[in-house]
Amino acid sequence: MVRFAGISKTYPAYRGKPGVNALQDIDFAIPRGSITGVIGRSGAGKSSLVRLINGLEKPTTGRVIVDGRDISALAGRELRLAQRSIGMIFQHFNLLSSRTAADNIALPLEIAGWAKADIKARVTDLLALVGIADKHDRYPSELSGGQKQRVGIARALATRPSVLLSDEATSALDPQTTRAILDLLANINRELGVTIVLITHEMSVVRQLAKEVVVLDAGHVVESGDVADIFTQPRHPITQSFLAEVIGDSLPVSLASRIVAEPSAGGQAVIRLQVRGAGAGDTLVARLARELGLDVSLLSARIDEIGGQPVGSLVLGIPFGMSSGEDAVTRTLAWLSQHQFPAERLGYVA
Amino acid sequence: MSPELINLIIQATFESLYMVGIAALLGTAFGLPLGVFLATSRKGELFAAPFVNRVLGIVVNATRSTPFIILVVAIIPFTRLIAGTSIGSSAAIVPLTIASAPFIARLVEAAIREVDGGLIETASSFGASPLQIVFKVLIPEALPGLLLALTLAVVSLLGYSAMVGAVGGGGLGDLGIRYGYQRFMPEMMLAVVVVLIALVQLVQSAGDYLARRVNRRLRHH
Numbered sequence: 001m002v003r004f005a006g007i008s009k010t011y012p013a014y015r016g017k018p019g020v021n022a023l024q025d026i027d028f029a030i031p032r033g034s035i036t037g038v039i040g041r042s043g044a045g046k047s048s049l050v051r052l053i054n055g056l057e058k059p060t061t062g063r064v065i066v067d068g069r070d071i072s073a074l075a076g077r078e079l080r081l082a083q084r085s086i087g088m089i090f091q092h093f094n095l096l097s098s099r100t101a102a103d104n105i106a107l108p109l110e111i112a113g114w115a116k117a118d119i120k121a122r123v124t125d126l127l128a129l130v131g132i133a134d135k136h137d138r139y140p141s142e143l144s145g146g147q148k149q150r151v152g153i154a155r156a157l158a159t160r161p162s163v164l165l166s167d168e169a170t171s172a173l174d175p176q177t178t179r180a181i182l183d184l185l186a187n188i189n190r191e192l193g194v195t196i197v198l199i200t201h202e203m204s205v206v207r208q209l210a211k212e213v214v215v216l217d218a219g220h221v222v223e224s225g226d227v228a229d230i231f232t233q234p235r236h237p238i239t240q241s242f243l244a245e246v247i248g249d250s251l252p253v254s255l256a257s258r259i260v261a262e263p264s265a266g267g268q269a270v271i272r273l274q275v276r277g278a279g280a281g282d283t284l285v286a287r288l289a290r291e292l293g294l295d296v297s298l299l300s301a302r303i304d305e306i307g308g309q310p311v312g313s314l315v316l317g318i319p320f321g322m323s324s325g326e327d328a329v330t331r332t333l334a335w336l337s338q339h340q341f342p343a344e345r346l347g348y349v350a
Numbered sequence: 351m352s353p354e355l356i357n358l359i360i361q362a363t364f365e366s367l368y369m370v371g372i373a374a375l376l377g378t379a380f381g382l383p384l385g386v387f388l389a390t391s392r393k394g395e396l397f398a399a400p401f402v403n404r405v406l407g408i409v410v411n412a413t414r415s416t417p418f419i420i421l422v423v424a425i426i427p428f429t430r431l432i433a434g435t436s437i438g439s440s441a442a443i444v445p446l447t448i449a450s451a452p453f454i455a456r457l458v459e460a461a462i463r464e465v466d467g468g469l470i471e472t473a474s475s476f477g478a479s480p481l482q483i484v485f486k487v488l489i490p491e492a493l494p495g496l497l498l499a500l501t502l503a504v505v506s507l508l509g510y511s512a513m514v515g516a517v518g519g520g521g522l523g524d525l526g527i528r529y530g531y532q533r534f535m536p537e538m539m540l541a542v543v544v545v546l547i548a549l550v551q552l553v554q555s556a557g558d559y560l561a562r563r564v565n566r567r568l569r570h571h
Binding site for chain 1: 466468469471472473474475476477478479482486487490491493564566567
């Protein structure tokens, strides 16, 4: 659907500012009908990447193929025609303050030269689709953030595009409204089959909506693929840091303050293990206790779901007697390693 | 005041309105496109033409820094070419237009530059041509600012129109100088000033009202 082939993007030095290599060696494809998240910290090149898809920017090298057409080679009228099949929504909505909700949605249709009657019918349908049929004659200044983004979505879909680009579309919204907008996007993807590309710095957006993910760092794609695969086996530090936003890698304060480096009689060894993917969580602690014959205690746990897969970490206390303790810890770590749970010893508590 | 004098004032008022009205129309006809171009032709902008932008900017600045009374005299041959004469209200429209067009252009430029750049990008993203962006995005979004700019231009033109009286342009300024000053008729001078104040108030109030009506940015209920 959208394919990047050998893309690089360099902004030349201008007025004393040095040149910037915004994107380098970008090669990946976005499948038709998918919801793909492009996640990265600010300055990673996300905005440049998305603007290559709809031809707002030209790559320095390489090609961007959208729907079988090299959009980076188009210009003028040809480019403008191609842009009608690519919708875009924005962080700050970018609605015209001088137009009502209906007239904002009508704008791309006017630009495409639709007849007045057709525009009217289409706008009515679109307002209903995004759930604000009653806001037809409202001006943007009279709408809430969520309602404004709904108008933005309706406007982006007006010309029946095959791709919808979302540039941090929920970053200016509160969590509840974000949820509603993401649900709306999921519906649109399901019902209209529109390929959605989500540019975001928020892990929660990728987690809730995307099936595919592209992790961008310093202008490079560092990982890409199925959301569950990427986040159950994060390889790159930046991916791990995004994952940590969801599952957290910090211990509860009271536990962290009790952990010491040396064991004490009658205490526990503290082991943290990562839960990644199917078959992981549910019976783990029970099986571990039964098979090793240990009174394992659960000190802390945080498990969430990414791409339908459980992802998280457990902190276990293993009973540590002075004579037999080291043996229990060794057996536990061996058992975890055998069952492919990455684990580490954090220390001891009394 | 005698009926003759009152008639003179009425006649002069219409002359002033005629000069200012036509000059404002023509000044806008030239100044609006010029201002839009100045606002959109720097490097990387919609109609990027940095060199032309700079040249036009210099011409606009030169015109605006020439004192109006000098401009009027300096372009008399040109005025004669266009209007057939250099005397009278119709002839005065030529220098008034030439003075107001660059002024309006700068005001238009400022109003257009106030429009959020994200809107230009948005319109581009769904395939709007540069002209569509101007007519469907920039001008409608800048309309409140444009109306205030035009109001300011009309008020300034009323002031300028009083000056063309000095070179036989007619109008209220001419009346004030000939009767009020040269014939020492303070009541005439006062009448002229009162009429001018009333006109400026009227224009400003109408402009403010219209600008408020089209401004949807901060409408509260």
